[in-house]
Amino acid sequence: MNYWKNSEIVGLTSDGRYRRIVVQEERLRSGTLSFAQNDFVEEHAHLKSDEVFYVISGTGRITVEGEIFDVGSGDLLFIAAGERHAIRVGESNEPFVLFACVAPNSKDDTVSST
Numbered sequence: 001m002n003y004w005k006n007s008e009i010v011g012l013t014s015d016g017r018y019r020r021i022v023v024q025e026e027r028l029r030s031g032t033l034s035f036a037q038n039d040f041v042e043e044h045a046h047l048k049s050d051e052v053f054y055v056i057s058g059t060g061r062i063t064v065e066g067e068i069f070d071v072g073s074g075d076l077l078f079i080a081a082g083e084r085h086a087i088r089v090g091e092s093n094e095p096f097v098l099f100a101c102v103a104p105n106s107k108d109d110t111v112s113s114t
Contacts, residue, residue, distance in 0.1 A: 022099075030101040035060065035089040039096075043086040048106040051079045058096030060089045 002023070021031040035058075043063070053062065059072045064085045069077060079085050089096045 025105060027105060028101065028103045029105040030099065032056070033098045033100055035087070035096045035098075037089060037091050039089045041087040042112060043084050044112045045082055045084045046079075046102060046106065047111060048081055049102045049104055050081050051085075052101045053077045053079070054099045056097040056099055058089070058094040059092045060087060060096045060098075062087050 019031060019033055021029065023030045053076065055071050055073055055075045057073050062069045062071055062077055062085060064077065064079055065083050071077065
């Protein structure tokens, strides 16, 4: 069993973004992701891994297989293995922070759609 306090997993860098791995195990990888205003992650897919995004704060837009979801604090998305997805952040005053879980932890199964 492991335990992390909020202060250990959420905290912005000077440019408003970070990637902080919380759990890195054979079957599961998870972490917090923070995005600066107008930041984005290009469309990609994880061929062998499912992914869950839980929005901790802020608002953003997550596109899954061409369907657009405007998400905010408390929202949760499940993205099945192989589904193309992308993240785009607007000009919110509050940082856009996600908690993401990927299982199984196939570190090298990500493919870009571009």
